[in-house]
Amino acid sequence: MKYAVLGAGNMGGALIRGMISAGIARADDIAISSSTPSSSKKSALSLGVQSCASNTEAVAGANMIFLCVKPAQALGVVSSLAGELDGKLLVSIVAGIRSEDLHRSTLGSARILRAMPNTAVRIRKGVTAIAPHRSSFIEDFKLVRQVFSSVGSVLEVTEESLDIVTAVSGSGPAFALLMLESLAQGGIDGGLDSDAATIFAAGAMAAAAALVTETGEAPSVLRKQITSPSGTTAAGLGVLESSNFPSIVREAVRAARDRSVELSKTL
Ligand SMILES: NC(=O)c1ccc[n+]([C@@H]2O[C@H](COP(=O)([O-])OP(=O)(O)OC[C@H]3O[C@@H](n4cnc5c(N)ncnc54)[C@H](OP(=O)(O)O)[C@@H]3O)[C@@H](O)[C@H]2O)c1
Structure with a gap:
């Protein structure tokens, strides 16, 4: 499995650290992008993963893409990648952005799940809620559950309950x-x-x-x-x-x- 993390800030970085320390992913299998190539390089250096100069480059070789940018950037980032997400699995940890809106922004090309982890994924003691979208398959859910189970516990929830889960568990x-x-x-x-x-x-x-x-x-x-x-x-x-x-x-x-x-x- 090759992973891309779009937005390796606090949460993206915490997730990467947890995944590597759990052994679910090797640093070589994770590509990241940030707002600028230099910021991406800086984060990649501290996380020990592959730096990409753009989101397009990050998603090119990945099968599973984690969207970890701020809510205000999420739909813009996804829309700009619409042609590149064909057949890929997009896992959004972004608070408050609906799967349906993400799906529309990818022009229906990606399989989507939303996840709401908390910051303790960094030390593999996180709790993550996962809400599958109609575009994803049970195999996708199992893969995403496997990733988040490696960094803590996982609960499947409906998308409707993600707002309250975000409040209690994310915040x-x-x-x-x-x-x-x-x-x-x-x-x-x-x-x-x-x-x-x-x-x-x-x-x-x-x-x-x-x-x-x-x-x-x-x-x-x-x-x-x-x-x-x-x-x-x-x-x-x-x-x-x-x-x-x-x-x-x-x-x-x-x-x-x-x-x-x-x-x-x-x-
Ligand atoms: N913090 C939590 O405990 C928590 C828990 C659950 C979910 N979340 C969700 O996680 C997301 C990220 O939160 P955070 O606290 O990690 O924020 P953050 O530290 O500000 O990280 C955001 C990252 O997005 C990057 N970015 C900005 N514009 C981008 C673009 N156009 N393309 C690619 N990357 C871009 C930023 O790059 P630069 O560094 O270059 O600006 C930064 O690396 C939010 O949507 C939040 O709702 C957070």
């Missing part, structure tokens, strides 16, 4: 990082040095996530197990609950989902 790590930063800052306020505070805060977040995924118990049940009445945890949770922390987080998820819907309508 979710940034929300969790803000919580982590705040937790660490609380430690610094209490006298810890910055490194120790970050280690404790990251450990607390990792512990919470691992408890949920490894025990299969509901987060609320696990939370109650570590909250003794009138204890230290109860004192802290009381502040979070009385400040509407749970509804604020839900509001953030709604805003991210609405932005994804908006992107699909305005582009």
Whole structure:
């Protein structure tokens, strides 16, 4: 399999790093392009993959193409390649851009799937939602699932649910990082040095996530197990609950989902 990654920025780069470290692809089998030949060269050097001077050159020898540009560029990039995508598999990780719009932009020539990974694919702990489009076959889905399974777990979803998946899973790590930063800052306020505070805060977040995924118990049940009445945890949770922390987080998820819907309508 030969891969092209159009837009080797944060996510494209994270995906490439994960694929290479998982052994699903060799660096020689991945060609990348960016906004300019010099930027492509720079990214290719740091990722150890093949640099291409244009998107056309990148897709020429590839069977599977990952579209990893920003939403505003996605349809323009795909339209400019319409003649070159005949019979190829196009996997878009772009938030908010519908498969049908991509399909139209390729003039119906490419087989399309949408995937919504998160940034942890870089360390092979990602979660990726995959939504097949009517232009793709079950074999395409299996190939794409194999790639994303090598860098984390995969769930098949309908395209309709991708906006909310984007909010919870694609943007979710940034929300969790803000919580982590705040937790660490609380430690610094209490006298810890910055490194120790970050280690404790990251450990607390990792512990919470691992408890949920490894025990299969509901987060609320696990939370109650570590909250003794009138204890230290109860004192802290009381502040979070009385400040509407749970509804604020839900509001953030709604805003991210609405932005994804908006992107699909305005582009
Ligand atoms: N960040 C996340 O956690 C996340 C999660 C899931 C999905 N996504 C999706 O992933 C996509 C990329 O996000 P990102 O955070 O990786 O953005 P990013 O770091 O800005 O990367 C975008 C890349 O696209 C390149 N590019 C711009 N115009 C191009 C063109 N005409 N042809 C080829 N490449 C071009 C840029 O090149 P230059 O460097 O030369 O400008 C850059 O390498 C977005 O659509 C986003 O919705 C992101």
